[in-house]
Amino acid sequence: MSQAIMKVVKQVEIAKDIYELRLKGDLVKEMGAPDQFLHIRVPGNDLLLRRPISIAEIDAENEECVIIYRTEGDGTKIISQLTEGDTLDVLGPLGNGYPIDMLKAGDNALLVGGGIGVPPLYELSKQLHAKGVNVVHCFGFKNKDEVFYEKEFSAFGKVNIATDDGSYAKKGFVTQYFDELDGFVPDAVFACGPKGLLAAASRAFDPSITYLSMEERMACGIGACYGCVCEKKNSTSASDNYRVCVDGPVFRAEEIVL
Ligand code: FAD
Ligand code: FES
Structure with a gap:
């Protein structure tokens, strides 16, 4: 750093x-x-x-x-x-970033993004594609005007889009695609976006293979101020909790309380 x-x-x-x-x-x-x-x-x-x-x-x-x-x-x-x-x-x-070493060519990765949670998934998708991992994307946006990078992501794998108001692609939550993956069984799920979306992804998929990017308000960004704490599952004291800036922003779903 x-x-x-x-x-x-x-x-x-x-x-x-x-x-x-x-x-x-x-x-x-x-x-x-x-x-x-x-x-x-x-x-x-x-x-x-x-x-x-x-x-x-x-x-x-x-x-x-x-x-x-x-x-x-x-x-x-x-x-x-x-x-x-x-x-x-x-x-x-x-921050730590998404781990990808556990995936090999031919494995399946599902990338789930909501709104401004979509951008960091681009470098992830690029790196997974270069490794030969099969990538499927599920992205949710507020409306047609806020949709971006559909063409760029589709160079790496299928892109499923949902908009809140139905002004582009499917209407409703992006989570509707979780039941429509046509036999695509993910070996890892990577999600970034609002907490509701992260919680839905961790309920829908095995939390031990589901990686969530957390967003908390930050001050120092380097672990000194404890302004960005996120609750660790089964933690016994406040000092035991994670700091998103240095321990994250990416956590396995089974490690944290949303
Ligand atoms: P203001 O509301 O005026 O900000 C006031 C204060 O609140 C600032 O200190 C600001 O840093 C903090 N703040 C406000 N909203 C957030 C927020 N959501 N998260 C953290 N701090 C916030 N946004 C993007 O659009 N694209 C990204 O790729 C992106 N990546 C992020 C990655 C991480 C690890 C985190 C924690 C946040 C990320 N955000 C991203 C959110 C972005 O940091 C805020 O939108 C931005 O700080 C708002 O600043 P502002 O001055 O415009 O807004
Ligand atoms: Fe200061 Fe994370 S922002 S500890």
Whole structure:
């Protein structure tokens, strides 16, 4: 983990209020596991806390990486105004990322994402596909305007989409696809998104092979402040619990209380 200045290569709004930001810098050499994150200092001096954003793609050859985020409050709105040549102060790569060593060519992986939980699954899907793992994606979005990266993910495997209002693909929760996998039996399930989606994935599949990416509000991002605690299953004291920034963000479903 290092603190570094990365250069903005390009920034594009790829769906309503969703931005794809390509960054360049030596720090990319340290990136490897899918779903590690960058802790980003918001340019300007007013906002003290860094903002955690997952790494959506690693392009080691060009020393570039991509983050994809939705503008929520002041921090992400300021970041969305950056253009080519601007710089960004980042800390990273942080967190453990999804494990993929246990999968081999021919195994099946199910990737489940909701809204802004979809981006970190892109680097995961890319790495699984390169290993010869069969990948199926199930993604939920609010509506048609917020759907992104369908074509990009379909290069690696089937993409099932559901929208809350039915304005694109199937109407309703993405979890409806869990019963429609046409004989595809996952050897591992990787989920990222709202807690309800993570809980549904851990109920539907064996929790010992289901990996959940947790999102908690963060301050330091490096394990010092205990601001991002997540309850460990069968923990006996508060100090026994996990810190999402250093012990996660990825946990096996059987390890945590949602
Ligand atoms: P504000 O609401 O003004 O933020 C105020 C404070 O609350 C800030 O300190 C901010 O960091 C914190 N905060 C607000 N919402 C969240 C949140 N959901 N999680 C953590 N802290 C929050 N969003 C994306 O769009 N794409 C991603 O790839 C992504 N990856 C993430 C990975 C991790 C490990 C975590 C913990 C969060 C991730 N988020 C992601 C959520 C993102 O961090 C927040 O949307 C962002 O910090 C909001 O900042 P803001 O200043 O725009 O909003
Ligand atoms: Fe400080 Fe995780 S954000 S311990």
